[in-house]
C-alpha cells in the first residue's frame with residue numbers, strides 16, 4: 381500500500397468540506413473519484429498535493445513517512461508531502477513564459493537539481509510519449525487545450541512522483557480532444573503509475589480503475605471496484621448521480 | 629566625492645552678451661556634461677536601488693506575517709504622503725543636525741531611491757497579485773518552495789506586467805532629478821540655472837534644458853518599447 385488516509389478532514393473557516401475520509405491507495409493502481417459538484421473532490425486532491433493543509437487526519441506512506449494533521453505540520457514535512465505527488469490541473473496551469481519542453485524540465489532542473497542533459501533527454505521522451513515531440517518548442521498559447529493538458533501530464537511525470545493526481549483533466553476540453561488525453565492516462569495506468577483521478581468519464585473509469593470512490597457532501601459514500609460502484613451501486617445517492625451523468 | 633558646483637567655472641565659459649546661437653553652443657556642453665556626470669548616473673543608480681527596495685517591500689507587503697507587512701505599509705504611506713523635495717531636504721539639510729552629514733550626490737541617491745522604492749513597490753505588488761493563483765499552485769505542484777515559485781514562475785510574468793508602469797516611474801525620475809539642483813548637485817538643471825543667472829537669457833537656456841530632458845526621455849521610451857517587444861514573445865496576440 382502506497383498511502384493510507386485516515387480520518388482526513390478539511391474545513392474552510394466554518395465550512396466543513398471534507399469529513400472523515402478514509403481510503404487506501406495501493407501501489408500501481410488507479411483510484412477514480414466521482415461525485416457531485418461541491419462534494420470535496422478537488423479539495424481531497426489538493427490535500428494530497430499539500431496545496432491545502434488538512435484540519436485533521438493521518439497520511440501514512442509505505443516508506444514510513446507519516447503526517448498527523450492533528451498537530452501543526454512544519455514546512456519541510458509539507459514540502460516532502462508535496463513532492464510525493466504530481467498534479468495535473470483542470471485548467472492546465474502551464475507556465476506561459478516557458479516553452480512546452482521548458483515546462484517539463486523546470487521541476488527536475490530547478491527543484492531536483494538533476495543534470496540538464498539527462499532532464500532534456502527525459503523530457504523529449506515524455507513529450508514523445510504524449511504525442512507532442514514536434515511541439516516541444518512552442519509556447520502554451522500556441523497549443524490547443526488538449527495539447528496543453530498533455531504537456532501538463534508530461535510536466536507532472538518528469539518529477540517522477542510516487543502518485544499522480546488528475547483533477548478533471550478533460551473537463552475543460554472540447555469533446556474531440558478528450559480522447560487523446562484519456563488515452564495518454566490509460567497508457568500511464570498500464571505502465572504501473574499510481575493514479576488518483578477525478579473524472580466524470582464513466583466509460584473511462586470502468587476501463588482503467590481498480591477502485592472507484594463516490595463522494596457526496598464531504599464524505600465517501602461508497603467505494604469499491606468499478607464493477608461494483610459503477611454497475612451495481614448499493615447507495616441511493618450513487619445510483620442517482622450515475623443516472624444523472626449517464627442520461628443528462 | 630563630488631566636487632561641488634558653487635565655485636564651478638561653467639559660468640565663466642559662457643560669455644555675456646553672446647548671440648542666441650552662440651549662447652546655445654556655449655551652454656550646450658556644460659549642460660550635457662551635467663546630464664552625463666550627474667542626471668543620468670543619479671537616475672540609473674537611484675532607480676536600480678529603488679527597484680531592489682521595491683521588490684523587498686512588495687514581498688513584505690504580500691507576506692502573511694503582520695510583522696513584515698506593517699513596516700512596509702508605513703514606509704510606502706510615508707513616502708507617498710510627503711513631497712519629494714521635502715524628503716531631499718531632510719536627507720541633505722536635516723541629517724547633519726543629528727550628526728550625519730552626507731554629500732549632495734549620495735544624499736540625492738538616498739532620497740530618490742527611497743522615493744522610487746515606495747512607488748515601484750506598489751507597481752510590483754499589483755503585478756504580482758495579477759498573476760493567477762494557478763501559477764503559484766503549478767509551481768508548488770512541481771515541488772517548488774514559495775521563494776522558488778516567486779523567482780522562477782511569478783516574477784518573470786509579473787515583470788512583463790509591470791514594465792509599462794515602471795517605465796513611467798523611470799521617466800518621471802529622470803525629470804525629478806532636476807530637484808537635486810536644490811541640494812547643490814551640479815546636474816543638468818543646476819547648470820542651466822547657473823548659466824541663466826549669469827547671462828539673463830532665461831528663455832533660451834531653460835528651453836534648451838527642457839529639450840535636453842525631452843531627448844533623454846524620448847530615448848528611454850524607445851528602449852522601453854524594445855524591452856516590451858522582447859518580453860512579449862510568449863504572449864498570445
Ligand SMILES: Nc1ncnc2c1ncn2[C@@H]1O[C@H](COP(=O)(O)OP(=O)(O)OP(=O)(O)O)[C@@H](O)[C@H]1O
Pocket residue numbers: 392395397415416417418419420421422423424
Ligand atoms: N479556498 C476555499 N475557501 C472556501 N471554500 C472553499 C475553498 N475551496 C473550496 N471551497 C468549498 O469547498 C467545497 C468543495 O469544493 P471542491 O472544489 O473540493 O468541490 P468539487 O467536488 O471538486 O466540485 P466540482 O465538481 O465542482 O469541481 C465547495 O463548497 C467549495 O465552495
Ligand SMILES: [Mg+2]
Pocket residue numbers: 421422423547
Ligand atoms: Mg473540482
